[in-house]
Amino acid sequence: MAKVFSYLDLLGIFYFPLLLYFGQQIVQKYSNNFLYRKYFISGLKYKLAGSFIYYLIYVFYYAGGDSCNFFAIGRTMNTHMLTMNFSEGWNMIFSMSSIKTGTYFPPSVVRDVDQYGAIYLLKDEVALIICRISSIISLLGINSYLCTGLLFSYFSYLMIFRLFVMFCELFPSRHSDFSFSFLKIYSVLFWGSHVSKDTVCMALLCLVIYYIHKIFIQLKFSAIRIFGLIISVYIVFNVKNYILVAALPGMVYWIMKSAQQRAFSGILSKLFAPIMIALAGIVVFLLYGSLSQNFQQLSSEEIEKKAEGFRSWHQTVQENKGGSGYTIGGADLDYSPSSILKHAPEAIVITLFGPFPWQARNLVMALCSLEALYFLYLFLNAMIRKGGGLRILKVLDEPVLFFCFTFIIIMATSIGLTSFNYGALVRYKIPLMPFFSVLIILLSGEKINKKKKPQLTFS
Numbered sequence: 414m415a416k417v418f419s420y421l422d423l424l425g426i427f428y429f430p431l432l433l434y435f436g437q438q439i440v441q442k443y444s445n446n447f448l449y450r451k452y453f454i455s456g457l458k459y460k461l462a463g464s465f466i467y468y469l470i471y472v473f474y475y476a477g478g479d480s481c482n483f484f485a486i487g488r489t490m491n492t493h494m495l496t497m498n499f500s501e502g503w504n505m506i507f508s509m510s511s512i513k514t515g516t517y518f519p520p521s522v523v524r525d526v527d528q529y530g531a532i533y534l535l536k537d538e539v540a541l542i543i544c545r546i547s548s549i550i551s552l553l554g555i556n557s558y559l560c561t562g563l564l565f566s567y568f569s570y571l572m573i574f575r576l577f578v579m580f581c582e583l584f585p586s587r588h589s590d591f592s593f594s595f596l597k598i599y600s601v602l603f604w605g606s607h608v609s610k611d612t613v614c615m616a617l618l619c620l621v622i623y624y625i626h627k628i629f630i631q632l633k634f635s636a637i638r639i640f641g642l643i644i645s646v647y648i649v650f651n652v653k654n655y656i657l658v659a660a661l662p663g664m665v666y667w668i669m670k671s672a673q674q675r676a677f678s679g680i681l682s683k684l685f686a687p688i689m690i691a692l693a694g695i696v697v698f699l700l701y702g703s704l705s706q707n708f709q710q711l712s713s714e715e716i717e718k719k720a721e722g723f724r725s726w727h728q729t730v731q732e733n734k735g736g737s738g739y740t741i742g743g744a745d746l747d748y749s750p751s752s753i754l755k756h757a758p759e760a761i762v763i764t765l766f767g768p769f770p771w772q773a774r775n776l777v778m779a780l781c782s783l784e785a786l787y788f789l790y791l792f793l794n795a796m797i798r799k800g801g802g803l804r805i806l807k808v809l810d811e812p813v814l815f816f817c818f819t820f821i822i823i824m825a826t827s828i829g830l831t832s833f834n835y836g837a838l839v840r841y842k843i844p845l846m847p848f849f850s851v852l853i854i855l856l857s858g859e860k861i862n863k864k865k866k867p868q869l870t871f872s
Contacts, residue, residue: 422559439571463605489526491551546613565607565608611844741829788850796856804856
């Protein structure tokens with residue numbers, strides 16, 4: 414049993430109906446919106462169930478993990494703030510202090526954190542971002558790991574549902590299919606519903622895309638949206654910057670394609686397309702160059718260093734703890750541009766369709782392998798039987814399709830070439846899974862649900 418377990422977790426039985434009640438209040442607020450009436454509560458139940466199952470496995474089966482340590486440090490911070498020294502605790506939670514930067518942590522905090530074997534996280538500025546978010550949310554979760562996880566799940570669901578509504582507004586007839594993409598994928602419900610980097614980045618990525626669409630494509634400006642976009646970008650970039658880098662090309666193209674459609678029509682639109690593509694490429698090149706210059710972790714040398722660290726650790730896990738690892742390229746993989754391009758197809762296949770059934774060594778990985786097989790079936794069905802191979806050639810005609818395609822390719826390549834362990838890979842890839850599902854749905858052409866769709870109204 415993990416050390417983060419406490420009898421306060423039993424109060425989680427009250428958090429389920431409480432969060433469902435709050436969800437019902439949201440449904441009533443948007444009662445004129447068909448999507449909220451039909452999908453919000455059922456999707457929330459799936460999300461909360463995923464959080465509860467995650468809690469059971471990490472507390473009683475794995476007996477610990479980074480998620481437990483994030484929570485433990487957050488709880489230690491807010492306990493210190495509330496019971497010992499408010500100003501010190503406030504500074505720990507709302508500043509960017511860490512041992513690595515030479516910032517002082519109170520001895521009582523260091524001692525408590527050391528009980529969980531998590532001192533290393535006090536040196537990790539990225540991990541401390543999640544610890545600080547957990548500290549704030551655990552105040553609402555009465556310092557219970559289960560209750561805090563349920564709140565992480567609830568808040569992340571609110572952000573994901575916004576993006577679900579946005580995609581349904583773009584393709585109203587596909588709302589039933591998209592409900593699977595955003596609300597029902599097993600791996601996203603499990604790995605993205607508790608105290609973790611994956612939960613935070615998945616939710617805020619959805620919020621970033623939603624706000625960009627509202628501000629730059631629909632031109633609906635507001636101070637709240639701009640502030641929300643800035644905060645979301647800041648957190649995701651500092652926690653997992655490669656997610657934003659992967660989303661950048663598709664979002665730039667989406668924005669420019671929208672501007673083109675507003676400004677031109679007919680033959681002028683066709684003539685403007687090559688110019689727009691060239692400009693999008695220049696913008697992406699300049700932005701990526703700027704990011705690489707200001708944040709050294711995006712350089713090829715740092716990517717290789719991090720990847721070698723992942724490779725070494727995950728191979729140790731595979732040998733000593735029964736983990737399921739894989740290799741790509743061996744010594745031939747040196748992370749040069751040519752090497753990355755050479756091994757990208759293998760990395761993409763492994764990311765999208767791994768782990769394979771014969772590589773699963775526990776129940777969690779077995780379920781992930783079944784999900785991967787299901788997505789392989791859906792993808793092949795869309796590409797071969799539904800004519801998706803021909804539709805993908807017209808990816809530039811549909812900015813949503815282009816965004817999903819480029820995001821998936823870049824993310825899958827990055828994850829496949831740096832994970833080297835399926836336990837890590839299935840967590841890292843959850844941000845791309847909803848968009849992979851959307852891509853399959855849009856490539857399939859036919860409506861999966863051929864019944865007449867109810868008329869949608871949006872607020």
